[in-house]
Amino acid sequence: MPSVSDESFRNLRLRHPRHFEFESVREVPDSHAWPDLHDHPSVEPSGPDSVPVVDLASPDAVPRVGRACEEWGVFQVTGHGVPSDLLDRLESQTRRLFSLPTHQKLKAARSPGNISGYGLAPISSFFSKLMWSEGFTIAGSPLEHARKLWRPEDSGEFCDVIEEYKEVMKELAGRLLHLMLLSLGLTEEDISWAGPVRETGDLPAVLQLNSYPACPEPDRAIGLAAHTDSSLLTVLYQSSTSGLQVLRPDPARWVTVPPLPGALVVNVGDLSHILSNGQFWSVLHRAVVNRTRHRLSAAYICGPPAHVKVSPVDKLVGPSEGPAYRAVTWPEYLGLKRKLFNKALASIKISKEEWEGRSN
Numbered sequence: 001m002p003s004v005s006d007e008s009f010r011n012l013r014l015r016h017p018r019h020f021e022f023e024s025v026r027e028v029p030d031s032h033a034w035p036d037l038h039d040h041p042s043v044e045p046s047g048p049d050s051v052p053v054v055d056l057a058s059p060d061a062v063p064r065v066g067r068a069c070e071e072w073g074v075f076q077v078t079g080h081g082v083p084s085d086l087l088d089r090l091e092s093q094t095r096r097l098f099s100l101p102t103h104q105k106l107k108a109a110r111s112p113g114n115i116s117g118y119g120l121a122p123i124s125s126f127f128s129k130l131m132w133s134e135g136f137t138i139a140g141s142p143l144e145h146a147r148k149l150w151r152p153e154d155s156g157e158f159c160d161v162i163e164e165y166k167e168v169m170k171e172l173a174g175r176l177l178h179l180m181l182l183s184l185g186l187t188e189e190d191i192s193w194a195g196p197v198r199e200t201g202d203l204p205a206v207l208q209l210n211s212y213p214a215c216p217e218p219d220r221a222i223g224l225a226a227h228t229d230s231s232l233l234t235v236l237y238q239s240s241t242s243g244l245q246v247l248r249p250d251p252a253r254w255v256t257v258p259p260l261p262g263a264l265v266v267n268v269g270d271l272s273h274i275l276s277n278g279q280f281w282s283v284l285h286r287a288v289v290n291r292t293r294h295r296l297s298a299a300y301i302c303g304p305p306a307h308v309k310v311s312p313v314d315k316l317v318g319p320s321e322g323p324a325y326r327a328v329t330w331p332e333y334l335g336l337k338r339k340l341f342n343k344a345l346a347s348i349k350i351s352k353e354e355w356e357g358r359s360n
């Protein structure tokens, strides 16, 4: 994919309006037409091309989670205990948010240097073409955003649902992380910050709401370009329209992750890849768009407490091989991602020669 410098991105922004009315166009304009979308074939899920589904209530949840994280870097969970009416209310409030007129949504636009707010996906700055989507990032309380969008009497329901969803996700993300660590044969003593986090249930997180309007020429546009998540793990709710695809190797192909009623998708993030010394795989994924259906998703992106240095756990590092990655905090890693995008992980890789040089 073409990548652009800050300067040419500023020019791009000047050439193309920052926000455009997706619903009003009959064809994909040049600003949103991506040249290399069909570098690999897209395949529908079937047989070995089906993303694993793990029932968290089953007795073999730990090995299944472990296998999915190693072999796929993504899985769907059922038996998670998240009430289906909460998922319905989240979807309907997300729909209500994105249905607001553009000028209204822009009142809560993400300002430069900020994580939170309405706008293009932060990774947009790496591409010369625009994506067929809008996003809303909520870090912290939803109230500061809601009061820019609605009158006080109209914002309560949005805030209540987001707060409730974040509480439930915090608990689920903690549980999933615990299962992932157990599957690696780790206990809380092996990771100094994991014990306190389990007690307080306090994994910091960001909630990313995504909207992918119907697109008249879905083969020419992309909803969200291929990326890995800069998290420990991401729990994704997707509405009933499919769009999420993950890259599988040998031969390279994009496999669809179908929306299963009541299931949630879990992506292994880059920080779990680091922590597991590369045993878990942070999956490259993207969102494609649909000709007739508007799609929504909500990604609960969680990482370790800000001060924690994440590094390969000693127990997982073979005596002769050394750690494969340098230690980073979550904020440091997000900074690398903002600068280097999909090369962030490679930028902290320790080569074998470097390790041998250091240990001699």
Ligand SMILES: C=C1C[C@]23C[C@@]1(O)CC[C@H]2[C@@]12CCC[C@@](C)(C(=O)O1)[C@H]2[C@@H]3C(=O)O
Pocket: 115, 121, 122, 123, 124, 137, 206, 208, 227, 228, 229, 230, 231, 299, 301, 334, 337
């Ligand atoms: C904490 C973060 C992860 C994220 C960048 C962000 O600062 C807030 C939004 C996140 C998101 C969601 C859509 C895809 C993604 C790559 C992006 O552009 O913004 C992720 C970022 C990430 O995981 O690196």
Ligand SMILES: O=C(O)CCC(=O)C(=O)O
Pocket: 208, 210, 224, 229, 236, 238, 243, 244, 245, 285, 286, 287, 296, 297, 299
């Ligand atoms: O909408 C989707 O299916 C993917 C969203 C995603 O990858 C993200 O928000 O990081």
Ligand SMILES: [Fe+2]
Pocket: 227, 228, 229, 234, 285, 299
């Ligand atoms: Fe993602």
